[in-house]
Amino acid sequence: MSYAVKEMFLTLQGEGVHAGRRAVFVRFAGCNLWSGREQDRASAICQFCDTDFVGTDGLGGGKFADAAALATAAAEFWGEAVERRFVVLTGGEPMLQIDDAIVDAFHAESFEIAIESNGTLPVHPRIDWVCISPKAGSQVVQRSGDELKLVWPQAGTDITALETWDFAHFLLQPMDNAQAQANHAAAIDMVLARPKWRLTIQTHKLLGLR
Ligand SMILES: C[S@@+](CC[C@H](N)C(=O)[O-])C[C@H]1O[C@@H](n2cnc3c(N)ncnc32)[C@H](O)[C@@H]1O
Ligand SMILES: Nc1nc2[nH]cc(C(=O)O)c2c(=O)[nH]1
Ligand code: SF4
Numbered sequence: 001m002s003y004a005v006k007e008m009f010l011t012l013q014g015e016g017v018h019a020g021r022r023a024v025f026v027r028f029a030g031c032n033l034w035s036g037r038e039q040d041r042a043s044a045i046c047q048f049c050d051t052d053f054v055g056t057d058g059l060g061g062g063k064f065a066d067a068a069a070l071a072t073a074a075a076e077f078w079g080e081a082v083e084r085r086f087v088v089l090t091g092g093e094p095m096l097q098i099d100d101a102i103v104d105a106f107h108a109e110s111f112e113i114a115i116e117s118n119g120t121l122p123v124h125p126r127i128d129w130v131c132i133s134p135k136a137g138s139q140v141v142q143r144s145g146d147e148l149k150l151v152w153p154q155a156g157t158d159i160t161a162l163e164t165w166d167f168a169h170f171l172l173q174p175m176d177n178a179q180a181q182a183n184h185a186a187a188i189d190m191v192l193a194r195p196k197w198r199l200t201i202q203t204h205k206l207l208g209l210r
């Protein structure tokens with residue numbers, strides 16, 4: 001199978017429990033909750049996306065003929081040292097493309113594999129760090145993992161129900177849009193009210209990282 005990747009880059013994980021960690025990001029093209037076209041945003045299930053995941057034309061992107069080619073390209077972004085190799089598979093929705101071959105190829109290159117997923121598809125069982133970010137109006141089937149990262153506020157989200165899901169960490173991430181200041185305040189209020197949750201902010205945006 002070949003894989004469509006929008007972009008690939010070395011940066012620091014900006015969000016969540018691993019914020020600050022050196023990571024290669026592989027952004028897969030395509031999503032099942034939005035076409036990625038602005039004219040479709042208002043009618044999409046997920047309407048607040050901050051990411052361009054359309055096509056394969058970004059820096060480091062392309063069509064990769066097989067999983068080994070993809071993992072080798074990521075290893076080149078990381079550099080020769082194999083210590084603490086960390087790849088974040090994101091998108092778009094990465095589970096539309098991730099298969100056994102990708103997981104095996106990244107493990108063969110000594111990567112610990114993290115995923116950022118909307119949870120509407122079951123996550124591959126051998127991924128090492130599972131971050132699920134549920135979207136109101138979607139059916140989330142992946143209700144276990146390492147971190148549940150809820151973008152906040154999201155009308156139509158039952159936060160009490162989410163608290164019964166099987167995650168090690170529960171995080172609230174303020175929605176980045178024109179109301180960012182109010183969204184920060186709403187997320188802080190929610191963490192103060194519900195100690196199960198902690199705040200995560202998108203540090204890469206503050207720092208000017210990709
Ligand atoms: C672009 S998504 C790609 C992975 C996957 N499709 C998902 O939604 O989890 C990566 C992360 O960014 C978050 N995100 C997207 N748009 C955002 C926004 N406007 N403000 C805050 N977080 C956002 C998502 O919820 C997700 O946790
Ligand atoms: N630095 C950085 N950290 C991130 N964490 C999750 C991201 C994503 O878009 O999935 C992301 C991203 O795009 N950049
Ligand atoms: S599910 Fe993820 S990639 Fe898809 S539109 Fe929403 S935030 Fe963007």
Ligand SMILES: [Mg+2]
Pocket residue numbers: 050051
């Ligand atoms: Mg991002």
